[in-house]
Amino acid sequence: MAYTRPGCRIASGSILFDGQELFDGSASLLRSIRGARIAYVAQSAAASFNPAHRLINQFAEGPVQHNLMNFSSAEEKAVTIYDQLLLPDPENIGYRFPHQVSGGQLQRAMVAMAMSCQPDIIVFDEPTTALDVTTQIEVLAAIKDITRKYNTAAIYITHDLAVVAQLADRIMVLRDGLLVEENDAREILAAPQEEYTKELLSVRTFSTKGNKDKSGNKVVLDIKDVSASYTGTEDVLSDINLQIRKGQTVALVGESGSGKSTLARVITGLLPQSKGSILFKDRPLAPKLKPRNREDLQRLQMIYQMPDTALNPRHTIRKIIGRPLQFYLKMNGRQREKRILELLDQIELPADYIDRYPAELSGGEKQRVCIARALAAEPDLIICDEVTSALDQLVAEGILKLLLNLQRELQVSYLFITHDLTTVKAIADEIVVMLNGRIIEQGPKKEILKPPHHEYTDLLLSSVPKMDPDWLDRLLEKRVLAAAA
C-alpha cells in the first residue's frame, strides 16, 4: 500500500499494482488506490473502529469518499455484504456502535468495510489472532466465502500456520525481514524445504511424555461451591467446585466471557466471592485481599497475559525480581543478588539482563521475567492467565516448556487459564471446561479429550484449526449437515 509508519520508510524496490508504480507514487494516486482498490483489515477490530461512529457510517466512508456511490446506495451495499458475512440482523446491525457488537462480529464488520469498494486486493493482518477458537472459525469462514464470491485477491498475514492452511493458495515464510520459503500452500504443508518452516510446522506436535500421575498428591487449592458477581445481582460465576493438587496443572478452558479470568480474580482476592469457600493448603482463604496474611499471598502467585503491562517499565529486572525476595523472604544485599542470578539462570536468561529495563526485552523474555517474579516468592500455586496468547508460536512453546520444566523441578502447581486448546493438550493434567460462569465438564486430560464429549467441549475441540488445507471446508460442511439433520 506504500504506507509506512512514522520512523520507517521504504528504502528501495518497486511495488507494481495493476501496472502502476506505487513506490514513489504521488499522494493523490495512492489516495485513489487505498481503500478503493487495495483494502486493509487490521488485527484488532476493537481498536481500529472509531468508537464514536456507527458501523454503517464507517462502512460508507470509503465508497463515498472515492465517489463510487452515494450514502444510501452504500447503505444498501452494506446490508448485502453484512448478509453475505452471516452477521445477525444485517438490516440493522450497521446502525449499532462498535461496542454494541461482539468481537467476532466486529471483525466481520471490518471485513465488510474492506469489501465496501470491491477492492482487487485485501490485506488481512492477523485478523483472528485476538479471537478465541469458536469465533475464529466464523471469521475465517466469512473471509474465505466472501473473497471467493467477489474473486478478490487476499494477502493474509499471520503467525498461525494452521489458519493459513485453510485460506491460502500460496504461502510465503518470512524471518528477520528475509524470505525463507515460498511455495504452493499444499506443498509447503506437505513437504517444507527450509529448517525454519519445519520448526514452525512442528510446534503443534509437542508432548509431555513421562509425566507422572498426580491424582494422589496433596490438594493445594480447594474451591467449594463458589459463586461471584460484579454487580451483586447477576452471578458471573456459579457453584464452582475445583481442586488443584501439588505439582499438577489444571487447565481452565472456555471462550471469552465464560468467567475464567473472574475465577482467577476470586482466587487472588481481587473479587470476593458471594458464596462458597476457598481452602488453600487446608486453611480457609479470606475472601478479601486485605485480611490475607503474607504467607498466603506469597504461596499464591499470578502470571499475566500481557507481560508489557505486568512489568513496571521504570523498574530494572533486578528490582522486579528482587522485590518479592526482599518482601517475603527478607533477603538483602549479596544474598538477594545471588538469588536473582539463580532465578535468571532458571528462566534461561543471561545474567547481564539484571540491569535492563523491560523495554529492552522481547515479549517472550518479558514473560520469562514475570515467571521469575512469581517463582521468587517460592509459591505453591501459580495462576497463569493466558500467559502465551500474546506471544507467537515458537516463543510460546519455549515458555510452556520452561513452565513444565520448572514444575518438574519445584513441584509447583499451575492453574492454567486459556482459550487455546493446543496449549491445553500440551501441558494439562486435568481440564476444566467453563461456559457462562459454570463448569460444564471437568476431569483428567485423557477423559476430556476422548469422546464422547459434552456438546460444548466438542465445539471447542473441533474448532481448533488443523494443518490440513481442507479442514475448514469439511468442518463447515459437517456442521451444516448436522444443523440440517
Next chain:
Amino acid sequence: MITLLSHLRTAPWSAKIGMGMVLLTLIAAVFAPLIAPFGETEIAGDVWLFSSSTHFLGTDSLGRDMFSRLLYGARNTIAIAFLITFLSFVVGVTLGFVAATIGGWADQLLSRMIDILMAFPTLIFALMVLSVVGTSIPALIIVIALLDSTRVFRLSRAVAMDIEVMEYVEAARLRGEKLWWIMRHEILPNAMPPLVAEFGLRFCFVFLFIAALSFLGLGIQPPAADWGGMVRENAGAITFGIFTPLWPAAAIAFLTVGVNLIVDWALHVASGLKD
C-alpha cells in the same frame, strides 16, 4: 539520576538555551551580594536615572540602583516561588495519589474538598486570606502553595488513575504491598514525566501570581526587592517615557521563557514521541 543526566545531554538546543537562561538567573540570585554594585535598599543616586556607567540599568523611584535590586529581587522571587511550587507538589501529589490508589470514599472526599477550594477564583481567595492573616512571607507561601496544590492534585490524580489500572500495580497489591510503597515505587516513577513538566509550568504561574500579588501590595513587602513589586513601584515612570519599570518586567519574562523552553522539552520527552 543517571538517566536524567543522559537526557540532559540529548536535549534539543531550545531546551539548552532555556537551561542557560534559568542557570543565569540562579547564578544572579545566589551571588547577588558579590555581583551587585550597591545594597538592596541603599539609596545610591537620583530618582529615575537613565543607564550610566555607575548605574548599569539606571535607578528607581527612590534612587536605588536598579541592577542591584534586580539581583536581590531574583533571590526573593525565585526562592519563594520555588518553595511554594515544591510545597504545592508535595501536598498535591500525595493527596492525588492517595485518592487514585485508594479510590472509593477517599477519592470522593478529597476530590470534593478540592472542588470547593477551586470554586473560588484564586486571586480573590488569596487576597481575602492574606488580608485576614496578614502579609508575612510564611503566610504567603502557605496560602499560595495550598491554592496551587489543588491544580496539582487534579493532574496527579488523573495520571495516577491511568497507572493504577496497570497490571504491575495489581501485581504489587497481590504481593501485599502497602499503600505508600505502591505510590512511591509503582506509580511515582511512571508519573514523573508529566509531573516534572507541570512543575516547570506551575513554577511560572506561581511566579506570576506573586508578581501580581506584589503589584496589588499583598505580596513581598517593601523595602525588600521583588520583581513584581518593582514593576509596581516604578509603573508611574512609564508615563514620562522612562523605561525603568520595563527591566523587572523583562526579568520576569526572561525567566518565564527560560523555564517554558525546558518544560516544552520535558513534555516532549514525557509524551514518549521519538523524533
